[in-house]
Amino acid sequence: MAFEFLSSLDTMTAFLLLVIFILFVFSMKKVFSVLMNLVVIGAVSLLFPVVMNRFFGFDIPIDSDSLISFVLLGIGVYFVYLVAKSLYKVLGMAERAGKKYMPKGKKEEPEREPEEKADNKKYKEMEKELKEREKELAKKEHEIQWKSKLQKEKKRSDWTKEYASLEEAKHPKKEVKTRPAIIEPLPVIEHKRKKKKGKK
Incomplete structure (x- = not known):
């Protein structure tokens, strides 16, 4: 078995070995990611003078010395970025820890105002x-x-309103009498029925 040697180890040493293995894996992952980023940055740095000369009309020398200098410049900028990023993270963690564990300062008592300020407030x-x-x-x-x-x-x-009522009392309006319409009866017309002659 591949892990037979673990049975001969103590629990403490086995636990430490496991922790070291996990740290090694994550650290190598980080190292490989950094190496891949360095390769990409080196390739981009090599292409930088070519692109600037071809598309933007610059006259940058394209020889081995200039290309190596651009590659080193790109790698240096990348390392500066990594250092700044790690420092920022460390400072952020330290600030959070300080806020949690540092004792809070006593609140300063408000200073008593002099008598002149108190009088001005009253006025x-x-x-x-x-x-x-x-x-x-x-x-x-x-x-x-x-x-x-x-x-x-x-x-x-x-x-x-009172004046209007007095005026109406003095000069009452005359009522206009309307005569009822006389309706004459229509003449009754009698229709005589003709007698039918009988057949002989």
């Missing part, structure tokens, strides 16, 4: 109250004026 509050009262009084005055106008209009309408 401002009093001014606000006075303004609110003025607004309420203005609203009440407006309501009173509106009600008085309505009452005057009602009185005028009542006066006009």
